[in-house]
Amino acid sequence: MNHSISRDAGTARTPAGDQLPGALPEALRAELGRFRRDLHMHPELGNQEFRTTAALKERLERAGLRPRVLSVGTGLVCDIGTPDATAGGRVLAADPDRPLLALRADIDALPIPDTKTVDYASTVPGHAHACGHDVHTTVVLGAGLVLAELARAGALPRPVRLIFQPAEEVLPGGASDAIESGVLEGVGRILAVHCDPRVDAGRIGLRTGPITSACDRLEVELDGPGGHTARPHLTTDMVTAASRVAVDVPALLSRRVDARAGLAVTWGRLASGHACNVIPQHAELSGTVRCLDLDAWRKAPDLVHAAIDEVAALHGAKPQITYVRGVPPVVNEPVTVQLLHSAMAARRGEGAIEDTDQSLGGEDFSWYLEHVPGAMARLGVHPPADPVRRDLHRGDFDVDEQAIKVGAELFTACALLDGDLPD
Secondary structure: OOOOOOOOOOOOOOOOHHHOOOOOOHHHHHHHHHHHHHHHHOOOOOOOHHHHHHHHHHHHHHHEEOOOEEOOOOEEEEOOOOOEEEEEOOOOOOOOOOOOOEOOOOOOOEOOOOOOOOOOOOOOOOOOOOOOOHHHHHHHHHHHHHHHHHHHHHOOOEEEEEEEEOOOOOOOHHHHHHHHHOOOEEEEEEEEEEEEEEEEOOOOEEEEEEOEEEEEEEEEEEEEEEEEEHHHOOOOOOHHHHHHHHHHHHHHHHHOOOHOOOOOOEEEEEEEOOOEEEEEEEEEEEEEEEOHHHHHHHHHHHHHHHHHHHHHHOOOOOOEEEEEEEEEEEOHHHHHHHHHHHHHHHHHHHHEEOOHHHOOOOOOHHHHOOOEEEEEEEEEEEEOOOOOOOOOOOOOOOOEEEHHHHHHHHHHHHHHHHOOOOO
16 A cells, blocks of 8 residues: 655645744744643533633634634634635735635544543543544634734635534534535635644654545344253354354455455444343444445445344344444545645655554544545644653543644645645
């Protein structure tokens, strides 16, 4: 699989960093650090991000912008550089009729306890920003505040839309609701970053093509006559049946799909029975289906159903399958990857860019890319001097906050260089 970045996919210039405006002033950098820590202390789950939405709305309005709450009740969209984007004053855009560049952030947290010993640890029991969405949100906010100033000075080559999206962690993701509410109307290109603890702070990872995998949810219920463990031949041995489904279904799929598609069923829960001498009548399994390839993902529900039916039938169990579609892979468009590359090179030099592998994680940013070209970059958040790398979705996950400045300035550079790309 080719992990290299296309160097000739676009025509964006890469002027020297000191010639490119849009750097974060020190006072704003410090404010953004405080804003991120406040979000970190008050995490909110998907579609419950009312405090987060209010905090963003207040700060954007204070900057003279006109954010609009999404129709689902949380999340925001806010335009910069369009004729009606500000609450007062004249906004100068080079060409307000050109398609907007969208910058997307996800704003929800996870139902995970925060186990860190820091003064900005979560104050909400059982909830934590353990995936870095507080950083994503602060990055887009910071970029937006700088771009608003550039727009007022007539230095923004095309208008920009900020999208603060709720419920990324809730399958099939809040992106679908945001799209239905019209956030992509007039958008020509969309960008996002995702925190990556494998990448040192101060750097980004880029990849052309698929950068995440598809992710679906799978629930299986098995039923059959139970009975005494002394007479298993008179029953459906439900524990054995469930165990064989857990083991044999992934093995069957590995022989029915091209291995390069990366189709994998991984179980997270198996439950059956209540007593040591009673064969139960019921068993439940739940897990995820992940896939690296878009075509294989589209075929996955039928393949998974068939495999479960076959294994369950061998053991006399009747399956009931709930297959919940999640998200397709995020497939980065080459010209947009080149824009991100050019922007980072302009800000921090070629040495701050590295190739990144395709992840088996899922991301609902993929739904936007079904409609408009775009790309996601891996934002380095690992403190370079720390020997321990704390993975995402863990209670002790944290970031090096210089990543906020890096991400925001990456986006402001993209907004400035995007005017050089073909529409």
